[in-house]
Amino acid sequence: MPTIMIAYVEQRQRLVSDGDAEHSDGGDAGQENIGALGVAAAAGDIALAARDFGGMVFIPPATLLRPSKTDDVVRAVCVARRSSRLTVAARGNGHSVGGQAMARGGVVLDMRDLGPPMELVRCGGVAADVPAGALWEEVLEWGVRNHGMAPTSWTDYLRLTVGGTLSNGGISGQAFRHGPQVANVAELEVVTGDGERRVCSPSLCSDLFFAALGGLGQFGVITRARIPLVPAPKMASDRRSVRWIRVVYKEFEEYAGDAEWLVTRADSEAFDYVEGFAFVNDVSDPVNGWASVPILPGSVFEPAKIPAVSEPILYCLELALHHNHREAAGVDERVKEMLWPLRYMRGLVLAADVSYVDFLSRVGRAEEEARANGTWATPHPWLNILVSSSDIADFDRTVFKRILRRGVGGPMLVYPLLRSKWDPRMSVAVPESEMFYLVALLRFIAPRAGDAALEEAVAQNREIIGCCRSKGYDFKVYAPHYESEADWARHFGRDWARFVERKRRYDPIAILAPGQTIFARAE
Ligand code: FAD
Numbered sequence: 001m002p003t004i005m006i007a008y009v010e011q012r013q014r015l016v017s018d019g020d021a022e023h024s025d026g027g028d029a030g031q032e033n034i035g036a037l038g039v040a041a042a043a044g045d046i047a048l049a050a051r052d053f054g055g056m057v058f059i060p061p062a063t064l065l066r067p068s069k070t071d072d073v074v075r076a077v078c079v080a081r082r083s084s085r086l087t088v089a090a091r092g093n094g095h096s097v098g099g100q101a102m103a104r105g106g107v108v109l110d111m112r113d114l115g116p117p118m119e120l121v122r123c124g125g126v127a128a129d130v131p132a133g134a135l136w137e138e139v140l141e142w143g144v145r146n147h148g149m150a151p152t153s154w155t156d157y158l159r160l161t162v163g164g165t166l167s168n169g170g171i172s173g174q175a176f177r178h179g180p181q182v183a184n185v186a187e188l189e190v191v192t193g194d195g196e197r198r199v200c201s202p203s204l205c206s207d208l209f210f211a212a213l214g215g216l217g218q219f220g221v222i223t224r225a226r227i228p229l230v231p232a233p234k235m236a237s238d239r240r241s242v243r244w245i246r247v248v249y250k251e252f253e254e255y256a257g258d259a260e261w262l263v264t265r266a267d268s269e270a271f272d273y274v275e276g277f278a279f280v281n282d283v284s285d286p287v288n289g290w291a292s293v294p295i296l297p298g299s300v301f302e303p304a305k306i307p308a309v310s311e312p313i314l315y316c317l318e319l320a321l322h323h324n325h326r327e328a329a330g331v332d333e334r335v336k337e338m339l340w341p342l343r344y345m346r347g348l349v350l351a352a353d354v355s356y357v358d359f360l361s362r363v364g365r366a367e368e369e370a371r372a373n374g375t376w377a378t379p380h381p382w383l384n385i386l387v388s389s390s391d392i393a394d395f396d397r398t399v400f401k402r403i404l405r406r407g408v409g410g411p412m413l414v415y416p417l418l419r420s421k422w423d424p425r426m427s428v429a430v431p432e433s434e435m436f437y438l439v440a441l442l443r444f445i446a447p448r449a450g451d452a453a454l455e456e457a458v459a460q461n462r463e464i465i466g467c468c469r470s471k472g473y474d475f476k477v478y479a480p481h482y483e484s485e486a487d488w489a490r491h492f493g494r495d496w497a498r499f500v501e502r503k504r505r506y507d508p509i510a511i512l513a514p515g516q517t518i519f520a521r522a523e
Pocket of ligand 1: 132164221479516
């Protein structure tokens, strides 16, 4: 099931077991000043804060705190500032894959309990004031159920926190039209590294506002976000509100050409969602092959419909159209018109009508399957890259058709985005070209595959990054994880000096988000 994302993980971090973690060097340094926070860390809390979805890095903090209000965050940051070594990491839902929300021997803030509850605000338009530790699925449920309203831009998977995705980008199939989540924020409340609570927006403390968006947690702990809302898609009389469609392509050039055409249509002619993925041309592979194409569980292709083509990799464009009051016949007609110019293999069309909430929650169902088969608990060496449209055909030939011709044990997303939807004042780094693709290699390792499978996946990620570099692609890793200053400087390119200056301004002794390994805390 397509989802999205993540980071470049190298195995250079020290891997320790849970048991080792208690005895690692992190604990000692962290005892200093922890007493001032008035908490003793329970072993279970330390274990939670020492791991993430990636499952490859285990870094114990000195303690885990559960702030329930912004003042608790202010206090933690102030205590760390007064100490000689403590650092502070906000932990959203821990869905990073390379230890980005960890703090060796420091203070981890579990943001999930932060209040107050969500609130509808009228400020020109309608918006929601949302605590940063809220999950996007909570925002969806609250907005639709209480107000019939919802944000416009999502992630594929909704059990991520608002503060976590706003610190990275927040990308899904709506981003071509509405921009990523970081481009859909009206105001933030942030506790900066000097212990100050600040409210910022495009017109108030705008430098901090844009610094925090995609800022990898470096400039402040986001405690509240104001997210604009629009009416949720209207339902037809049968309560369905989204037509969800998949069409299959043999040729990458046709797939990419159609996807690029679709994301540049005027709003009145555009789908509401455009994504897509590459998959292995293998009828018998239940994970990487044709079985990944059907939309709803239980639906399968008739084998007769699967063409005998020899390409190792095929492509599936995934689209959605909101019904907006149209009855089924009206939707059928509109979809037919919109699909007509596309060059997919005729006959290979799948479609389902679902509710808006069900559509947006689709990856939650994939999570249930992964939990049941054990792959949610195994390591996830995910890699997300943004690759310029001018390099994507070569990327397809080199990476999908050669390095990844047997798949990654999970979705391989590849779909276009528009640079004009990303405000250059934000911290997040994107390629230079106006159109670029999100390539998300969402690797799942089978429970009994052993260390060799993980090592092979990590080596493949390294090979892919090496290939992007050696071929001179215009690319950026999304939700990156580097450890050397040279790599970070290369990642941010000409914006590196601005990033360093913002760090000096908002977190002068580098207390915040040490797990990103960009800056070292000053002694
Ligand atoms: P964490 O992993 O807990 O934190 C991430 C970073 O942000 C850390 O450095 C942390 O210190 C910092 N941080 C967290 N909260 C705050 C805060 N309140 N203030 C300041 N800094 C903070 N991304 C997409 O764009 N689109 C997707 O569709 C998508 N799908 C995903 C699906 C899965 C199953 C997974 C595991 C990840 C997915 N991601 C996706 C990636 C996801 O956006 C990032 O991993 C994100 O950081 C996870 O959010 P989190 O709340 O778990 O943050």
